[in-house]
Amino acid sequence: MRRGGGAGGGGGGGGRGYGNYTNPCLTMHQPWASLLVYGIKRIEGRSWTTPIRGRLWIHAASKVPEEDTIKTMEDFYREIYAVNGITDLKFPEHYPVSRLLGCVEVVGCVKCEELASWEAVPEGVRLEGQTDFCWLCEQPQKLLVPFEMRGYQGVYNLERKIHEAAIRGLVPVKGPMPVKFPLPNPQDPFSLKPGSISVGFSDNKASVVEKSEGLSAAIAGARAAATQFNKKDQNLLSNTTTNSYSNSTSSGRPDSKSLEEDKMLESCSVGGSGEEASVPSKTEQLNPIQCEESSSRGQTREDLKQIPGASAKIFAAAVRGLKQS
Structure with a gap:
């Protein structure tokens, strides 16, 4: 049985969403x-519980990842997969920025301590949870031609035309160790929520994954990498003037657009990119950061419910790329 589909829109075509989310998307830093x-990462960590079930589109923020950060995170995943006997991981050859990359199926959300003690999932998966809330992700799919677009705060809706083109360019990805998270109630997509599985745990008999020296070092390194963004970007924001977007993408240096995006994003965590101070409001989630851009095009408040993610030229180029592939 395919979970996360049906009314939640996690099945084939996106369908209807929960609440105001129809084609939800999340912007994350690279390499996460x-x-x-x-499919290497199976847990998206946040300090707030997920408002959706089903398909979640993943967009890469504009900050170019440092080589040391990429190596640290790849080492982290090598170590946690080794716990389950998997030693031959194939990582992405490139970590593109400012692109819509693909999607995953969000099937549930549990507390970090619940995941760490959940014997129904592999040990390596339990080690991924390092934040307050762990979003459980399955069935990754990537775009043959990643779409260039910019991201927004929190969970937001993809613009309809972008979504229609992207849905045609998806291909399934088989991760090194796919996981199926069992729903307490298969008829209720929201049954796997914080507190839903902790009742079966005993405080005295919580399952603990034994950590080797190498694994402990990898976790410590990943945590250090995850906290780099807030401190660095706060300094950059106070000392950096506006640079052009083309300079940013060609040189790897942050510009005003990437600084704004990184300021609005949560700082990355080991399990994902989420340690912001508070849960974004619905207005923040559904409205673009620079509303003046939309206002200049004569859009109304109702129009802002579907957030424009890319210019018409970028969209047309992406569609042509799909037809040629």
Whole structure:
């Protein structure tokens, strides 16, 4: 049985969403974004519980990842997969930025301590949870031609035309160790929520994964990498003037657009990219950060419910790329 589909829109075509979400998307820093779409990362960590079930589109933020960060996170996943005997991991060859990369199916959300003690899932998966809330992700799919677009705060809806083109360019990805998270109630997509599985745990008999020296070092390194963004970007924001977007993408240096995006994003965590101070409001989730851009095009408040993710030229180029592939 395919979970996360039906009314939640997690099945074939996106369908209807829960609440105001029809084609929900989340912007994440690299390398975390690609690791999730490639099925290597199975837990997206946040300080707030997920408002959706079903398909979640993944967009890579504009910040170019540092080589040390990529190596640290790849080493982390090598170590946690080794716990389950998997030693031959194939990582993405590239970590593109400012691109819509693909999607995953969000089937539930549990507390970190619940995941760590959940014997129904492999040990390596339990080690991924390092944040307050762990979004459980399955069935990764990637775009043959990643779409260039910019991201927004929190969970937001893809613009309809972008979604229609992207849905045709998806291909399934088989991760090194796919996981099926069992729903307490298969008839209720929201049955796997914080507190739903902790009742079966005993405080005295919580399952603990034994950590080797190498694994402990990898976890410590991943945590250090995850906290780099807030501190660095706060300094950059106070000392950096506006640079052009083309300079940013060609040189790897942050510009005003990437700084704004990184400021609005949560700082990355080991399990994902989520340690912001508070849960974004519905207005923040559904409205673009620079509303003046939309206002200049004569859009109304109702129009803003479907957030424009890319210009018409970018969209047309992406569609042509799909037809040629």
